[in-house]
Amino acid sequence: MLARTRTKLFTATGVAAALSLAAITPALASSAPHPGAHRTVAVAATAKGDPRDITSRVADFYGSYIDSVWTTDDPTAAANRKALRHFYLSAAEQRKVTAYEAREHADGVLFAQNVPVKWSVAYTGSGAGHATALVTLTWSDGANAEVTHIKVQSDLRTRKITDLAQAD
Template sequence: MSLRNRMTPLTVVALGAGLALAAVTPALAGTAHTAPAPAAARPAAVTTVQGDPRNVTQRVADFYGAYIDAVWDGEDPAAGADTKALRDFYLSAPARKKVAAWERENHADGILFAQNVPVKWKAAYAGSGMGHATTRVTLTWSDGKHPQVTRIDVQSDLTTRKITDLKQVR
């Protein structure tokens, strides 16, 4: 009997066992194939986030995310200390002075350029040169079909990665 003739029955048995296992395993795991669940019953998609502390645009995104979280949770006693610590860590001393001056003049938050808190934000690289990078931060203030948005250009030093300037985009 040739090797091929001896292997054929063995292959058939192995293939059959594999198919049987594939059919039984979902049932054993409690995930038998049924009709898809309605959209409302499906679990939400998992969001993944990653970062790189060397990337100034990512650092601006991290700053705005943490800052907005702290301002949003303003009733938490730690929120005020958190916003100050975030400013001290991410902003250069001249940028902190400029923000404080803007706040005194406008009676609003000089990081958000507003008196309230956005519901969403995003940060995107907008260019670089002369040792600095600019990140365009878009703040979304409402939900719905036509949400209100504002934009801020945030300049960062490429060496220190500190935010050196914030300007409202008109």
């Protein structure tokens, strides 16, 4: 009886280990790079967020949005971008973004026709019921990488982004 219990324990442990390895192996492997890009693997020491923090929320939006724009081989990416805009942007800001895109033939969230390779978000202040953040978009790698900035204003009550403006 003891041998059977021990065998079941070893079997369960082995199955759990195999499932764990199967679950983390894809996460350890780098995904296919953007077409034409050099393959690099970046490892972040930590990533964190707080849904109550407006700056984290802006960072979540830009991270998810850029991932969706970057992903050209997934047919759900366009629908995801639309859903992200609806969720994170106020109705008025959604209209402004759409008008910008019709006028400029460029993405109204990124203010560009291409996709940045890196982004960061920094809190810049708050007052009158709003918080502001500065989004820094990096467009290439290397010492002379092009960088642009976007000033983002969010409503503290609704947590929606109410204004996007080029800061350069």
